[in-house]
Amino acid sequence: MTSRAGEPSGSDGRVLIIGTGHAGATLAGLLRQAGHTGPIELYGDELDLPYQRPPLSKKFADGELERWLRPAEFYREQDIDIRLGEHITGIDPAARQVRTAAGETRGYDHLVLATGARPRALDVHGTDLNGVVSLRTLADARVLRKCVDERRDLVIVGGGYIGLEVAAVARAAGIRVTVIEREERVLARVASAQLSEIMTAHHRDRGTRIVTSAKVQAIEGSDGRVSGVVLDDGRVLGCQAALVAVGAVPRQELAHDAGLHCEQGVVVDANARTSDPHVLAIGDVTRRPIGNGVLSRLESIPSATEQARQAVSTITGAAPAAAEVPWFWSDQFDLKLKIAGLIPATPRTAIRGDPATGRFALFHHDGETVTAVESANSPAEFMAGKKFIASGARVDPARLADETVPLRDAVIA
Ligand SMILES: Cc1cc2nc3c(=O)[nH]c(=O)nc-3n(C[C@H](O)[C@H](O)[C@H](O)COP(=O)(O)OP(=O)(O)OC[C@H]3O[C@@H](n4cnc5c(N)ncnc54)[C@H](O)[C@@H]3O)c2cc1C
Secondary structure (H helix, E strand, O other): OOOOOOOOOOOOOOOOOOOHHHHHHHHHEEEEEEEOOOOEEEOOOOOOEOOOOOHHHHHHOOOOOOEEEOOOOHHHOEEEEEEEEOEEEEEEOOOOEEEEEOEEEEEEEEEEEEEOOOOOOOOOOOOOOOOOOOOOOOOHHHHHHHHHOOOOOOOEOOOOOHHHHHOOOOOOOOOOEEEEOOOOOOOOOOOOOOHHHHHHHHHHHOOEEEEEEEEEEEEEOOOOOOEEEEEEEOOEOOOOEEEEEOHHHHHHHHHHHHHOOOOOOOOOOOEOOOOOOOOEOHHHHEEEEEOOOOEOOOHHHHHHHHHHHHHHHHHOOOOOOOOOOOOOEEEEEEEEEEEEEEOOOOOOOEEEEEHOOEEEEEEEOOOOOOEEEHHHHHHHHHHHHHHHHHOOOEEOOHHOOOOOOOOHHHHHO
C-alpha cells in the first residue's frame, strides 16, 4: 500500500462517514473486512440502527419493518464508532474537519458523504395536513402501517416504483387505492412503455384506480386532516390518507456548501472520488458515471453497494473492481420484477414468456446487442440478460423470444 508523502496510509487513516444508510453502513463493514486498521466513525442523524429501506414500501403492513443491516454488536466487534442521532452541519475541507450539530469538530483523513436523498416535496397547498405522508424512513413506514390498520382510503401521488409497491400492499390489505400520475403512464422515467402497460393492467385488475396525465392542484382537509386530493381539472379524489411519492432529491447541501462539484447530486468518478481528493461520496447522493461518459443518479441498493466497494478500493489502495451492470428490483403483488441495464428511449424488444401468466422477460436490444432486460418471476432470464449486457454478446432476438430455445443458444457464435 503506497501513500503520498506526508499523508497517512489509506489502511490506517481516519475515515469519517456521514450517513448511516445502506451506503455508509456497508462501507464501514467492508473497510474493516478489507483490513483497514484506522479509526472509522459513522455519523447518522436517524436514531435507528442502519436498516434496509426496500421493505418499507413492501412490508409496511405485516410487521417485518425493522430489518437491521447488522446487529448492534457488529459495530462494537468491528471497532466502528457509530454515532446515531448526530447531525453533521458543515465541512471545512481546508482543515479536513466536520462540525456536528452539538458544536464539536471532528478531523478526518478520508471523508465519505453517504447522505442519501430525501423525498421530493409536492409544491401544492395542503401537504402539511395530518394523514399526508412521504416514505423514506422507518418512522414514515410506521405512519403508513397505521393508515392500513385503520383501513383508510389512500391516494398515492406518483406512479413510480415506491408508489406502486405501496399501492399493491395497501390493495392486498383491502384498502381502496387511487394512484395519480402526472405523466401519460406509470413508471414513465424508469421503465419501458411495455412494462408500464403490463403493470398498469396488473394493478387495475386488482382493483387499484390509476389516473394518468393528472396534475395535483392541492390537498384539501377538514379539522387539520386530509380529506381529498384536488386535480387541476377540478376532480376531487376523496381519501383519509395520502402518500406523496414523486421521487427523491439528493442531500447534497454539505457538499455544495463545502465547494464540491455538484450537479443534481455530488459528482463522482468511477472510484467514488469527488472534486476534493480527501472527500468521497457514495449512494443516492451521488451523480455517477454509468458508461459512455454519461453521468446519472442511480437510486438503488446494488449501486450503493458497488460504490461502497469503489470507496474501499480508493481508501485502501486495493485494485478497483470491474464496473457492474446497473440493476434494481421491485415486488408488486405476485410479481417479482428485476430490471438490469438502461432502458432505451425507443426500444426494440424480444418478449420471452407471457405477461398474462405473470412470468416474462422483455429483452431490449439494438439489433444484436441486449441493452436492458425487464423481467418478472424469471430469475434465469434476468441473469442471462444481465450477462448479455455485461459481455456485449451478439444475440438473435428471435431466439431470445422463443422459449423452446435455451437462452445460451440465443448467442450468435
Ligand atoms: C421505500 C423505499 C423502497 C426502496 N426499494 C428499493 C428496492 O426494492 N431495490 C433497490 O435496489 N432500492 C430500493 N430503494 C432505494 C434504496 O433504499 C436506496 O438506494 C438506498 O437506501 C441508498 O442508500 P444511501 O445510504 O445512499 O442513502 P440513505 O439510505 O438515504 O441514507 C442516508 C442517511 O444519511 C443520513 N444523513 C443525511 N444527511 C446527514 C447529515 N448531515 N448528518 C448526519 N446524517 C445525515 C440520513 O438521515 C440517512 O439516514 C428503496 C428506497 C425506498 C425509500
